[in-house]
Amino acid sequence: MATTAVSAPLAAGQRRGRASSLRPHLPAYLMCAPTVLMFLVFMAFPIVFVLYTSLLNWDGITSIFDARWVGFDNYQTLVRDATWWTAVRNTVLYAVLKLAIELPIALLIALILGAKLRGATVFRTIGFLPVVTSIAVVSLAFTFFFSPLGGAFNTLLINLGAIDAPIAFLGERRYAFWTVTGVAVWHDLGINMVFFLAALQTVSRDLYEAADLDGATAWSKFREITLPAIRPMTAVIVMLSLAGSLKVFDHFAVMTGGGPGFSTTTMVLYMFRYTSFGGGGLAGTQTIPNIGYGSTVAIGLGLIVFAAVLLQQWIARWQEGR
Amino acid sequence: MATATGTTHRYPASAARGVPLATRLSRLGWDGVRYALLLLYALLCLYPFLWMLSTSLRSTAGVFSAGLSLWVDDPQWQNYAEIWTEANVPRAAVNTVLITTVCMGAIILTTSMAAYALTRSRFPGRQVIMVCLLATFLVPGEMLIIPTFYVNRSLHLIGDWRSLGAVILVMTAGAQVFNIYLLMSHFQGVPSEIYDSAAIDGAGYFETYRRIAFPLIRPALATVALLTFMGIWNAFLVPLVYLSQQPAYQTLTIALIQYSKRFQTLYHVMAAGAVIALVPVIVVFIFLQRYFIRGLTEGAMKG
Known part of the structure; x- marks a missing residue:
C-alpha cells in the first residue's frame, strides 16, 4: 500500500x-x-543459463561457444527416456511413501507426548535426535547395518527365524528402494512429530472440556476437534515433506548410488549422471558428461516440483472450501 | 472451530460410564501403553547411534560377528587414530569449521540487513525484491546446481582453496530467502516509535540497525545461527560438487564418504569417522534442544 x-x-x-x-x-x-x-x-542468471544450456549439445568441458544448438532435441529425448521416468517414478513413490508412513506415526507419537506425561521432554529430545544428524553420514553406518556381511539387521532376522540366509538389502532390486526409504523415515520422523506437537498445543482446551461434558468418546473428540484444528499445520507438513522428498539425493547417493541398475535412482541423482563433477563421491556411478541433457533433466525436476506445489495448494484450498 | 463446537452436541450424554476406580485403573493401563510405545520409539531412535558407537570400537574381525550386540569386549581406540590420519580428519575438521563459521556470519549479516531494510523502508523497487524472493521458493536449488557450477567457474572459484569460496557463496545465497522471511516477521514486531526516537537522537539508518534493531531481535538471530550451523555442518550436495576433487579442502562428510569408497569393508574405521562427524552437532543439540525445536517449528509456521 x-x-x-x-x-x-x-x-x-x-x-x-x-x-x-x-x-x-x-x-x-x-x-x-x-x-x-x-x-x-x-539465482536469476543460473535460471536463464540452465534454460539456454538445455537447448545445446554441450559436454561441459569444451567451450560453450563451440557447443551445437539442438533446439528442443534434449526435451524430446527426455520425454522418451525410460530411465528418466524410472527416476521420476522412484522419486514420486518415495515422496508419497514417506508421507503415508510418517504422518500417522508422527501424529500418534505427538498425541501421546501431548498428553502431559512425565518425561515427555526427554522422549521428545530423543525422538528429534536423528533429525539434526547428517543423513549422509548416518547412511554410511546404515550401509553396514543392512550389509549381508555381518550386518546387524540380517543377524536380527536370522535370529528371529524370519530368513535363512543373509540378504543384501541395499544390493538387490527387490529390497534396495524400501531399505533406503526406511532409513529416511527413521531420520525424518522426529521433525513431523515436533510439528504436530506444536499444532496440538494450539487446540483450545475448552473444546475438549465441552466435549467431555457432552460425553464424547476419545475417538470422536479426535475426529471432530483435533483433526480440524491441526489441518492448517498438516498442510504445511505435507508441503515441506513433498518439496524435500522430490529433491532427495543424499541417502540414495550414499547407500545405493542409484543402483542396482537404476532401481533406486532419483531425479537429482539422474541429473548428476550427466555431469563430470561430484561423481567421485557416488557409489558405482558412471557419469556421462552431457551438460545439455543434464540441464534438461534439471528443468524436468524443477517442473515436477513446481507441479507438486501447485497441486498441493489446490488440494488445500479445495479442502478449505469444502 | 465453529464446526467443532457445533458437532459436539451430536453425542448423547453417556458420561456416566464406569465408576471412578475403573476409570483410574483404565487410565493407568493407558499410561502403560503410552510409555511402552514411547520407549519403543526412543529405542528405535537411539539404537543406531549406540550401535554405530560400539561398531567404531570393534576389531577388524569382531566387527563382522558382533550382530546386534552393543557390548565391546576390547575397545579398539586405534580405529579413531586410523580414520584421523587416513581420511585427513584434522584438515577436514578445520575446513568444516571454517565453512560453517563464515556461512553463519555471512548469512546472519546479509539476511538481517535485508530483512531490516525491507521491513523498515518503503523504497521504490522493494516490491520487486519481495516478489523475486517469493519466486525463489518455487525454484529448487538442486535445479541450479549445474549452471551455478559454471558461474563459479567463470568467477575463477573452482580449484584449491577457491572452491571453499564457491561452497560458502552458494550456500549463503541459498539460505537467503528462508531466513529473510523469518527475520522480517521479527522486525515487524519492533514498534516504529523506537526507530523514531533513535532518529531524534541523531542515529542514522545503519546506526539504528546496528545499535537498536539488531540487538532487539537477538533471539531470532540465535535461531538463524543454530539452523545454519546444523544445515551447513551436515551439508552434502554442495560440498560434494565443489570439493570432491580437492582432497585438501574437503569437509568431514565428503572426506568420510570418499574414505568409504576407497576402503569399502573397513566398517569399524568408517564408524569411528561417523562418530567424529556427528558428535559436534549432537552435543550442541543436547544443550540447545529447546531452541532447535522452537526454531524449526517457527520456520515451518512462517513458511
Whole structure:
C-alpha cells in the first residue's frame, strides 16, 4: 500500500525528481545489495543459463561457444527416456511413501507426548535426535547395518527365524528402494512429530472440556476437534515433506548410488549422471558428461516440483472450501 | 472451530460410564501403553547411534560377528587414530569449521540487513525484491546446481582453496530467502516509535540497525545461527560438487564418504569417522534442544 503511495507521484515526476527521491533510500538499497547481488548471480542468471544450456549439445568441458544448438532435441529425448521416468517414478513413490508412513506415526507419537506425561521432554529430545544428524553420514553406518556381511539387521532376522540366509538389502532390486526409504523415515520422523506437537498445543482446551461434558468418546473428540484444528499445520507438513522428498539425493547417493541398475535412482541423482563433477563421491556411478541433457533433466525436476506445489495448494484450498 | 463446537452436541450424554476406580485403573493401563510405545520409539531412535558407537570400537574381525550386540569386549581406540590420519580428519575438521563459521556470519549479516531494510523502508523497487524472493521458493536449488557450477567457474572459484569460496557463496545465497522471511516477521514486531526516537537522537539508518534493531531481535538471530550451523555442518550436495576433487579442502562428510569408497569393508574405521562427524552437532543439540525445536517449528509456521 505504502509503496503505491510513494511511487504514484514518482511516475508523474521528471527524471531528475526521481533520482533525488531515491537518494534518501540509499542506505536501504545498500543493505539489500548483498542479497540482491547473490540473487542475480546465483539465482536469476543460473535460471536463464540452465534454460539456454538445455537447448545445446554441450559436454561441459569444451567451450560453450563451440557447443551445437539442438533446439528442443534434449526435451524430446527426455520425454522418451525410460530411465528418466524410472527416476521420476522412484522419486514420486518415495515422496508419497514417506508421507503415508510418517504422518500417522508422527501424529500418534505427538498425541501421546501431548498428553502431559512425565518425561515427555526427554522422549521428545530423543525422538528429534536423528533429525539434526547428517543423513549422509548416518547412511554410511546404515550401509553396514543392512550389509549381508555381518550386518546387524540380517543377524536380527536370522535370529528371529524370519530368513535363512543373509540378504543384501541395499544390493538387490527387490529390497534396495524400501531399505533406503526406511532409513529416511527413521531420520525424518522426529521433525513431523515436533510439528504436530506444536499444532496440538494450539487446540483450545475448552473444546475438549465441552466435549467431555457432552460425553464424547476419545475417538470422536479426535475426529471432530483435533483433526480440524491441526489441518492448517498438516498442510504445511505435507508441503515441506513433498518439496524435500522430490529433491532427495543424499541417502540414495550414499547407500545405493542409484543402483542396482537404476532401481533406486532419483531425479537429482539422474541429473548428476550427466555431469563430470561430484561423481567421485557416488557409489558405482558412471557419469556421462552431457551438460545439455543434464540441464534438461534439471528443468524436468524443477517442473515436477513446481507441479507438486501447485497441486498441493489446490488440494488445500479445495479442502478449505469444502 | 465453529464446526467443532457445533458437532459436539451430536453425542448423547453417556458420561456416566464406569465408576471412578475403573476409570483410574483404565487410565493407568493407558499410561502403560503410552510409555511402552514411547520407549519403543526412543529405542528405535537411539539404537543406531549406540550401535554405530560400539561398531567404531570393534576389531577388524569382531566387527563382522558382533550382530546386534552393543557390548565391546576390547575397545579398539586405534580405529579413531586410523580414520584421523587416513581420511585427513584434522584438515577436514578445520575446513568444516571454517565453512560453517563464515556461512553463519555471512548469512546472519546479509539476511538481517535485508530483512531490516525491507521491513523498515518503503523504497521504490522493494516490491520487486519481495516478489523475486517469493519466486525463489518455487525454484529448487538442486535445479541450479549445474549452471551455478559454471558461474563459479567463470568467477575463477573452482580449484584449491577457491572452491571453499564457491561452497560458502552458494550456500549463503541459498539460505537467503528462508531466513529473510523469518527475520522480517521479527522486525515487524519492533514498534516504529523506537526507530523514531533513535532518529531524534541523531542515529542514522545503519546506526539504528546496528545499535537498536539488531540487538532487539537477538533471539531470532540465535535461531538463524543454530539452523545454519546444523544445515551447513551436515551439508552434502554442495560440498560434494565443489570439493570432491580437492582432497585438501574437503569437509568431514565428503572426506568420510570418499574414505568409504576407497576402503569399502573397513566398517569399524568408517564408524569411528561417523562418530567424529556427528558428535559436534549432537552435543550442541543436547544443550540447545529447546531452541532447535522452537526454531524449526517457527520456520515451518512462517513458511
